[in-house]
Amino acid sequence: MRAIGIILAGGNNYRMRELSNKRAIAAMPIAGSYRSIDFALSNMSNSHIQKVAVLTQYNARSLNEHLSSSKWWDFGRKQGGLYIFTPTITSDNSNWYRGTADAIFQNLQFLKNSHEPYVVIASGDGIYKLDYNKVLEYHIAKRADVTVVCTDVNGEDTSRFGVLKMNEDCRIEEFDEKPMVSYSNTISTGIYVIRRRQLIELIEKCAQEDRHDFVKDILIRYKNLKRIYGYKINTYWSNISSVESYYKTNMDFLKPEVRNYFFRQYPEIQSKIDDLPPAKYNPGAAIKNSLISSGCIINGEVENSILFKKVFVGNNCVIKNSIILNDVYLGDNTHIENCIVESRDTIRANSYYCGEDGIKVVVEKNERYVL
Structure with missing residues (x-):
């Protein structure tokens, strides 16, 4: 595929309460045998993205342990691979990641050394299956600067998400991050497609202006200046950034249709395998x-x-x-x-x-x- 992948897995969330005291959200166990980050990694691998960077920071020990071998997601190859980037002290910088844009900025050399024309950015706390190739084809067809993967939610608290509104051509006209009052039930899933050179340019500009958040300082700030489009999905998608949503997501796997979708339908979700006896x-x-x-x-x-x-x-x-x-x-x-x-x-x-x-x-x- 003509893209590299970036998985943002460095954040913490107070809504997870005691569950995030000793692990990153992306390392939360899901459906008995998986971790949350397995879904983003498997989607990258199944979409034939060969080069993926995972940006970790908060409580990353168990996450790094889980990612210690890339073979489980088929990234152990000569071309590409799985890269784990944590904050490092350099002669120019001694900060932790101050936001999603700053996390990318501190690892900008990874983007500059790559040759693929596009970048797929995903969060590590989403539970879903998605072929990123289809999003990329849509992105190219629309001649978009940024494509945001979005979905409709019903009866859920949209104040936890970025809420957006699109016109008839699916161009995003309104975008609010975690609004108190929502004007739409269409939310961002935290998955983006953008041209690599443009991402480098926007991230460098953010750093010059001392801005650190990808959503607020790029997507919302440039929504009227750049061609930002929405790609809507109607398959299963869930986010585990609160105790209630984590509980609900796991309980969804007790439904036969959800188990069938994730466990029996191609492509599969891969995870690190432990050598354990059967129950x-x-x-x-x-x-x-x-x-x-x-x-x-x-x-x-x-x-x-x-x-x-x-x-x-x-x-x-x-x-x-x-x-x-x-x-x-x-x-x-x-x-x-x-x-x-x-x-x-x-x-x-x-x-x-x-x-x-x-x-x-x-x-x-x-x-x-x-x-």
Whole structure:
């Protein structure tokens, strides 16, 4: 493909509460066996983009560990590859990334050393499947300066997103970032296509004017000066930038049509593979409408829930409408309902957790790994 990829995975979000205390949003576990960034990486690979840069910053340890080998997404090749860029101190600069535009500016040499004419920019917290080739073809056909991939949402809080309005020709006329009052239900998905030389020019101008945000300081600022078009998608798309949306996105995978779309329809979503035994169901285990990942041992009742890798469920446990992250030990007679249990937690026997007024995030640290 005639494009390189940039995945913005450096931000934090207070809406994720305790879940983002020890990991980047792009490293959040999804659907039992995936991480959020797997979807953007797989879309890049499936679109035959051979050269991809991931810009990381906040709590990047587990994300960097996940990206330690590029072979899982088929980027381990002589031409191109997967590049991980973190903030670095140089003789000219000692700042952290101060925004999305500044993150690109601090790694501008990556763009200058490339020869592909176009750049596909994506965020690391989107759950979707998309052929970027179709967006690029649309971008060229419209002779656009920037193409923004967008979608319609119904009944969702649009104040978390960039809200836009297009004319009959799909040119963007209005664009507001996280507005208090929304005039449209069309939102930006955080995916953009732009010509490489133009991106370099706009990013350098932002840096000269001490501006740091790609949306506010490029898309919104230049919407009347540049030809900025919207490319609307109507397939599944979700963003996990809040606890509520993270919970809803995972629960969507309990629907057969969503599982079929992501797991059985080509192209596939790839992820790093762990060598774990299959889940084990002991006598007394009862499972209803749930996703159980490799390495789990189940002794109790699990209903409408997602259990990630290496979860142990004790005797007489009841888990309902909940998400249990990786490597959690649930003691006997524990009741978990409407909760997200943080990874590597040890829940004592006879515990009771229930999210009555929303989703409860359970973080209970008891030492299992002591000498």
